[in-house]
Amino acid sequence: MNYSPEVLQRFDLPQADGVFPDETEGVVRGEAEDRSLGIWVRFDVRVHEGLIRAVRFHLYGCPHAIAAASLICERLEDQPARSLSAIDLQVVADSIDLPVEKYGKLLKIEDALLECWRSLGDSRATSEPGNSRHPGEAKDS
Amino acid sequence: MNYSPEVLQRFDLPQADGVFPDETEGVVRGEAEDRSLGIWVRFDVRVHEGLIRAVRFHLYGCPHAIAAASLICERLEDQPARSLSAIDLQVVADSIDLPVEKYGKLLKIEDALLECWRSLGDSRATSEPGNSRHPGEAKDS
C-alpha cells in the first residue's frame, strides 16, 4: 500500500484525536462502525453559538480512515454546525488519494458526523423546546 | 570425457605414426575399419630376422584409439614377429583406462595387427615357399 504525504502526516500526528474533559459543555457525540469494513469511529463535537469550536475523534481502522477523520476535524473547526451534515466526501477522498475500495469507510465516517448533527438537534430540542430541527442553522440565521 | 595422462601424451605425440619410405623392404601392412564404431587403422610393420624392427600406423578415430595404437607400436618394437598375433588387449586397455564402450575399437586394432601377421606369413610363403604358416616364429626357432 502506498500512502500520500497527506495520509502519512495525519497518521503520524492525527489532529484532534482524543476526548474533551468530562465537564466540557455543548459536546455532542456521534458513532458508527462496520465490522466487515474494519472501522469504528466516534466524534465528539463542541458547538457554541452555532459554530463548531472543536472536534475530537477516536477511531479503529486503517491509515486512510485515520487520515480522513483527522482531515475532517481540521476542516470543521470554526465552521457552522450544519457543516456536520454537509461534508463533501469527494473532496476528502481526493485530498488523501483514497483508494476506491476504501470508500465505504468514508461513508461510515460521514454516518458518525451525521449522528453528531442529529444529536445536536436533539440536545437543542431538549434544552430549547420549540426550536427548529436544525438548531445550528436556526441559531445562525 | 576424461583422458588419462597415458592417453593425452600419446594423443599429442603419437609414437610411430606415419609410413616408411617407399623403398623400405620387409614391410607388411594390415588394415581394419568399422564405420559404426568410427575407426579405421592401418599398420605398416617392418620385420627383419624374425624381429619387429619398426611399426608405423595411420588412424582415423578417437583419442583412445590413437593412444592404443601408439602404445602397441611402442611395445612391439624389437619383439618377435609372433607378438603381432598375441597382443594382450586387457593390458592395453588397462594402461590407457579405456572406457568399456570403446572396447570394440581395440578389437579393430587387433584385427589390423593380425592382418599384418597373416601378410607376413603370406609374404614369406611367397618369397620362401615351403615355410611354416608362422614365418616369424619359424624363423626364430
Next chain:
Amino acid sequence: MSARPLYLDNAATTAVDPAVIAAMTDCLGSDGNFENPSSSHAGGARARQLVEDARERVAALVNAAPNGIVFTSGATESNNLAILGSFDADPRARQHFVTTRIEHHSVLDTAHALQIRDVEVTLLDCDAEGIVTAGQVLDAITDATVLVSIMHVNNEIGVIQDIEAIARTCASRGVRLHVDAAQSAGKIPVDLSGWGVDLCSLTAHKAHGPKGIGALYVAGGVTLAPQLHGGEQERGLRAGTLATHQIVGMGKTFELARPERDGPRLAKLRDMLWRGLGEIDGIRLNGSRDRSAPHILNVCLPGIEGESLRLALADIAVSAGSACASDDPEPSHVLSSLGLSDALAQSSLRLSVGRFTKPADIEWAVERIGAEVARLRALANGAPAWCST
C-alpha cells in the same frame, strides 16, 4: 524516515551472507567459472565439479545422499515437482492426496490443481497451536493415497511438525511422504535419511543464500515424472541450463548453516523479543510455545487494526500474514486455521530473526512496538469488542 528499517522479516527472505556472495561472484565474470556445466570442454567440466561440490554440501546439511539432490529454481518449484511429479508417475486410476490446511500456497495451490484433475484431496486441520499429528495422517490414508505432504516448519507461525513420527506412519502404510523444509533447513536439524522421508523441498534464500535456487531431495527408488522438459540435466528430472553461481551459492549457504549453533542463537533473540513484547497488555502468541522454529515469533495485538499497525511500524520490516502474499488483503489462512477471527488475524505480526539480527535490534523493536501499540490503542479507545476479539 531516512534510516533503513530494522529487518525482522527473515522468514520472508534473508540477506545473503558475504561468503556466499563471494562464492557466487566467482562464477560470473570472464575470470570466473562462468561456463556452462553441460559443456564438454575444460571450463564446463570445472563448472560441473563446482555443481557437484555444492550438491554434496546441500545433501550433508539434511543428511541425504548427494545423488538424491535435484536443483530447482526454489522451494515453490520443488513442491510442484514433488507433488505433480508423484501423481504423474503413479499408475492408479483413483488417486488421493493428503496435506494440511496450513501448508505454503505452493502446496495448497498444487493440491487445488490436483482436485481439478479429479484427485481426491484431504486437508488436515491443525489444533489451536498449529500442530498436526501422525494419528491424523494415519486416519486420512486410504488405498488410493499417492502422497502425503506435510511441512516441517510453518512459515507463518514457526510451528514444527513431528516429521519423524509422520514418516514412520507413512512408511507403515507404504505411502510416499513429501516434506516442505523451506523454513527449517539450517535452523533446526533435518535428518532425511534417518527419518525415512521420500521427498523434501529446500530453498537457499531463507538461510542467507540467494533467491531463485532450491532443491528437491528424491530418495533412492522414488520415481517422479519431470515437470520441465528438455535436457538431461539433473538426471532428466529438471531441464534447463544449470545456474552455476546460484547452485554454488546454495552450496555455500548450506555449508555455512549450522543448526546446532545458529538455532540456539536465534532462539535466544526470539525469546528476548517475546519477553519484551509480553509486557504489552493482551498480547498473544500465535502458534506453539514449545514446538517452534527458533527464528519465528508470531504475535497477536488485539485491538489494533492490521494496516495501521503495519504503517505505524514502517521502520521495522515485519510481515503480517504470509510473506509470499502479503500484499493480499485476505487474512492469513494459517491464522484462520488456528481459530483466529479475521480481526485478530489482521492484528497479528510475524517477527523473524536472522544471522544479522543483534540483541540491540530486539531492544529497539520492543520499545517501538510498545509505543505504537499504546498510541493506536489510545486512538481506538472505546472501540467495540469485535475490534479485539
Next chain:
Amino acid sequence: MSARPLYLDNAATTAVDPAVIAAMTDCLGSDGNFENPSSSHAGGARARQLVEDARERVAALVNAAPNGIVFTSGATESNNLAILGSFDADPRARQHFVTTRIEHHSVLDTAHALQIRDVEVTLLDCDAEGIVTAGQVLDAITDATVLVSIMHVNNEIGVIQDIEAIARTCASRGVRLHVDAAQSAGKIPVDLSGWGVDLCSLTAHKAHGPKGIGALYVAGGVTLAPQLHGGEQERGLRAGTLATHQIVGMGKTFELARPERDGPRLAKLRDMLWRGLGEIDGIRLNGSRDRSAPHILNVCLPGIEGESLRLALADIAVSAGSACASDDPEPSHVLSSLGLSDALAQSSLRLSVGRFTKPADIEWAVERIGAEVARLRALANGAPAWCST
C-alpha cells in the same frame, strides 16, 4: 595446459558483464536490496520497483509491453510454459502442434510430452541450409492447430528464421505463434509487437547475463495455464519468490545489449574466423551463409574424427553438437536435419563469439585449428571415404 582456454562457446553461455555483476551484487547483501519483492514493507517495495524497472528494460529490447513480460528461470522454462500453458488453456478436444525438427530440446521434448497426451505433432523439416518457410507453416496448420512454435535463431548453426513472415501466416489463420528467441535477443533486432508474435522465450545467459533467469513474453489477450502453482507473482502466471538479483541482472543485460552495435561487431569477428578457416581444405559451412546470426559459425571438417578434434582443440572452448547436451555422444539432431552423415556431424564444430572476444583471439584460433586439422589429417592419411563423407 595451464593457460585458460580461449572461449569461443558464447552460444552455450557467456561471461557475465561486469556492469551486470555489479547490479546483481547490489541486490544480495544486508546493505543491498535483498528484500522479498512480495513483502509489503519499504524494502519489499524497493525490490518490487527494481523488478519493474528490469521488466521495462527487457521489454524495451524486444519491443514489447512491459506487462507482457513474465520472469521465469530461463528459456527452458519459458518454452515449457508457452507450449504446455497454451495447450492446457485450449478447450479443443483435438489439438495439434506445429514446430520444426531443429528446435532446442526444450521445445522438442515438450512436443514429445504433448504427443504422449495424444496431441498431434507436426515436425517441419528444414532445407539444407536450415531454413523453414512460412509456406511450410501454412501447409501444416489445420483446424486443430493450437500453437506454432518456431525458433528465431538456431543455437547450433545460427540460422535466422523469417519470423515476420511466419507471424503473418499464423495471424492469417488465427493461430497462436510462439518464438524461441533465446539466441537472438541482443544480437539481432527482435520486434515482437511489430511482428505480431504471441509468445516469446528469452534468456539472460546467452547475452552476458546470469544463468537461471529468463522471461516469457505473453501478448495481450493471450491466455495461458500456469505451470507452477502457488503464489500471485507474475500475474499468477509463474509462482515463486522473485529472485531480485537475477531479474535485475537480466534487466541490466538487456539494457546493455545493442543489436545494432553488437551484431555488426560480432559478425566481423565471425567473418574473420570464416575467412581464416576457409583456407582449410574441404571445410564446409553448416547452415546458411546469408541468414545467420552474427555470433555463430558452425563448420564441418571432413576427415577428422569428432572426439579427437575436440581433444586436439582443448585449448579452445568450442562446442560440437548442441551445447546443452554436448556430453551426449549422439550426433546433433540439427546437423542431421541438414542432411549431414553421422561422421560429418561429428566432425563439425560450433564456434561462437561474444562481447569479450578479441580479433587476436580469432587469429590464434585460426592458426591452432589449422595446425591440428593438418596433424590429424596426416594421421588419418589413407582413410576410406566414409571418414570424410
